[in-house]
Amino acid sequence: CGAWGCLEQFTNLEVRVLSVCAQQITTLFAAIREKRLEFVFSDGEQVYMDNKVGLFMTRDEHDTASQFDLRRTPSICNAFRTFAISEADTYAVIYVSLVSFGFRVQDAASTANKIKMLYMFCEHRLSKQAHYHFRLKNISNVLHALRSLRLKSSSSGENADLNTIVVTVLRQVNILQLVPEDVSIFMSLLAELFPGLSNGIGSRASD
Structure with missing residues (x-):
């Protein structure tokens, strides 16, 4: 089982909101790397971890506005391993x-x-x-x-x-x-x- 979500134009969020997202993503990825069964989320809540969880982000390289926002919150990009796809099926x-x-x-x-x-x-x-x-x-x-x-x-x-x-x-x-x-x-x-x-x-x- 699993879940999939699409946040369209995610990078149009305010930079301060993106910074919070970056902190939460970093916390989640740290728990995944350390193979924890539970961890403390950014709001202080104890969260149980499913080791099958994954997080992916897509972005348009030609969207100059999005690139500007992402450069101002590099911690989001730095948390992800980059790979390219030519075209969606x-x-x-x-x-x-x-x-x-x-x-x-x-x-x-x-x-x-x-x-x-x-x-x-x-x-x-x-x-x-x-x-x-x-x-x-x-x-x-x-x-x-x-x-x-x-x-x-x-x-x-x-x-x-x-x-x-x-x-x-x-x-x-x-x-x-x-x-x-x-x-x-x-x-x-x-x-x-x-x-x-x-x-x-x-x-x-x-x-």
């Missing part, structure tokens, strides 16, 4: 998330591939805009919205089709950021990847 992220939301494995596999293809097409076919994000950040927003809709439909006793929910969320997350000339292209991509819903998509394209 978006299919795996989407697939695992959909399964964890309670969707069937077969449906999740097919839909994950469609979402991955959609964002790949968006990067190549839509115009280049500074505010466009068709990578993991945008996909994460889609997954969060999917989870919320899934929970809502389950609590109301509905058994909504995965593709229907996905198309709804993809429109909600992406349409508002698109410039007018890209909206029709995006909608045609949706209709191409989700042909069974093409009529419904087309009728809502001008919402």
Whole structure:
């Protein structure tokens, strides 16, 4: 068992808050290195240690604001061993998330591939805009919205089709950021990847 958390734009926190985080991270890593069964956390509380615990941090090397904050709190960076990844496996992220939301494995596999293809097409076919994000950040927003809709439909006793929910969320997350000339292209991509819903998509394209 385990837990995973994502603190988006973590380095936009105030420097004094980052300093506290650095102290807590250092305390945790010291306990891991010393293989303690329990240790005293920074707030003075006695904490039991699971020796399987791990802590990872990702950062954008091109984000100059984040780099500035991290330089002012070098103890955070110094606590971590640095390694680089070329690109996240978006299919795996989407697939695992959909399964964890309670969707069937077969449906999740097919839909994950469609979402991955959609964002790949968006990067190549839509115009280049500074505010466009068709990578993991945008996909994460889609997954969060999917989870919320899934929970809502389950609590109301509905058994909504995965593709229907996905198309709804993809429109909600992406349409508002698109410039007018890209909206029709995006909608045609949706209709191409989700042909069974093409009529419904087309009728809502001008919402």
